Amino acid sequence: MTDDGRDIETEIETETTAGEAAVESEAEARWAVAIVGAGVIGRIHAEAVRRHPKLRVGAVVDPDAVARRQLAGQIAQAEQGAAEAPPAEFATLPEALAAGGIGLVAVCVPTGLHAAAVTAALAAGVHVLVEKPIDVSLPEARRLTALAEEAARRGVLCSVISQHRFDPASAAVAAAVKSGQMGRITSAVASVAWWRGQEYYDSAQWRGTWALDGGGALMNQGVHTVDLLAWLLGRPVEVFAHAAMLAHEGIEVEDVAVATVRFASGALAVLHATTAAYPGLSVRLQVHGTTGSAVLHDDQLEYFHVARHGAGATGGPYGGAEPDNQASRVVPASEVRGNVKAADTFVVGHLRQYEDVVEAIQTGRPPAVTMRDGLLAVALVRAVYVSSTLGRPVDINALLAGDHDDVAITVASGGEREPGA
Numbered sequence: 001m002t003d004d005g006r007d008i009e010t011e012i013e014t015e016t017t018a019g020e021a022a023v024e025s026e027a028e029a030r031w032a033v034a035i036v037g038a039g040v041i042g043r044i045h046a047e048a049v050r051r052h053p054k055l056r057v058g059a060v061v062d063p064d065a066v067a068r069r070q071l072a073g074q075i076a077q078a079e080q081g082a083a084e085a086p087p088a089e090f091a092t093l094p095e096a097l098a099a100g101g102i103g104l105v106a107v108c109v110p111t112g113l114h115a116a117a118v119t120a121a122l123a124a125g126v127h128v129l130v131e132k133p134i135d136v137s138l139p140e141a142r143r144l145t146a147l148a149e150e151a152a153r154r155g156v157l158c159s160v161i162s163q164h165r166f167d168p169a170s171a172a173v174a175a176a177v178k179s180g181q182m183g184r185i186t187s188a189v190a191s192v193a194w195w196r197g198q199e200y201y202d203s204a205q206w207r208g209t210w211a212l213d214g215g216g217a218l219m220n221q222g223v224h225t226v227d228l229l230a231w232l233l234g235r236p237v238e239v240f241a242h243a244a245m246l247a248h249e250g251i252e253v254e255d256v257a258v259a260t261v262r263f264a265s266g267a268l269a270v271l272h273a274t275t276a277a278y279p280g281l282s283v284r285l286q287v288h289g290t291t292g293s294a295v296l297h298d299d300q301l302e303y304f305h306v307a308r309h310g311a312g313a314t315g316g317p318y319g320g321a322e323p324d325n326q327a328s329r330v331v332p333a334s335e336v337r338g339n340v341k342a343a344d345t346f347v348v349g350h351l352r353q354y355e356d357v358v359e360a361i362q363t364g365r366p367p368a369v370t371m372r373d374g375l376l377a378v379a380l381v382r383a384v385y386v387s388s389t390l391g392r393p394v395d396i397n398a399l400l401a402g403d404h405d406d407v408a409i410t411v412a413s414g415g416e417r418e419p420g421a
């Protein structure tokens, strides 16, 4: 209930009535968020929610009583003295929804369980922010996207986490691409060169399984970069790929994936994602156009150059006449590669996306990251797996239309090893 005795759900429903832009006053109560899944990312969501002036953690949902109690206890301690009650605890989402008062559900369960949670929350008319990727399977991702679009018509929002779209460095590159400053975008090189030891895969039973993780290095770790690639280069139309499991045992999914991607604009990209690059290096995304180039490196801006600030390429036959790095002109110093990043960038990334979601709910606009964006990212990843399995290029539109839904993915793990390896 709010201070003046109104039910929060009624309040949010009123605020999101189509066409009505709501103006909130500081005095109104914070919306109750249910954190569903009190694991690694659930804890990040809880902290981001706590830092948002319009939100509070209203419930923690997890069948694991220890995990749930620990997170609810941490929140209660941090919020000592707050006007609202400490978070309620529930073993299941339906119980939490039945108890009422939840304004937004944050889905932080293993990926293969996203669909059930999103479906239950949207059916209850509650706004949703679901972790990436939206689901393990393309048919489920399609179904959730349709559900979200139907919910939007009822004023209920559903967005998918892609926190790196909100990094100042990515935002600066996107602004340059979308305003035309970089000219025609011609190509990109994306690489996620990480290491995950067997202990990582053993840390939870769902990790590294097709049923609950939906894939490996590309689906779990690489999907952020896949989303950034599609965000910056537009709609992907064709993929040719190889995927393999070379460094791990006891997992089902790929630990190396490489692909070439052709986009509707004609732009071409190279994609590489691995959890087999010891000791774990970085994430790098180079984007190149006819009047500029940019390099994102571990979420910071390593390089940024637009010719005469977009006026046209002036560098002569070899292009090097004015290759200065303009990165520090377009992002704050902390976002330039090499400078020290804040210790809490993980929480801050999620907080930025919560800010977007809250503003979208309040104004009735779509969220910055839609479920259709999430569907496209899952489709691109699935296209890599299907192409690798079939040994031929995959048309993304056909894949999205269901052409390859029945392909059983296989991942090569053989090959000749170098002597001594």
Ligand SMILES: NC(=O)c1ccc[n+]([C@@H]2O[C@H](COP(=O)([O-])OP(=O)(O)OC[C@H]3O[C@@H](n4cnc5c(N)ncnc54)[C@H](O)[C@@H]3O)[C@@H](O)[C@H]2O)c1
Pocket (backbone or CB within 6 Å): 036, 037, 038, 039, 040, 041, 042, 061, 062, 063, 064, 067, 091, 092, 093, 108, 109, 110, 111, 113, 131, 132, 133, 161, 163, 204, 220
């Ligand atoms: N955005 C990011 O940077 C990021 C980072 C890590 C994970 N993730 C995503 O977050 C999701 C969870 O990953 P994680 O690493 O936090 O996993 P985790 O294993 O650490 O935590 C999952 C939690 O969900 C709980 N759970 C299982 N079934 C449940 C149910 N039916 N209802 C409620 N809770 C349930 C488990 O008990 C566990 O506590 C995955 O989809 C993953 O891809 C995103």
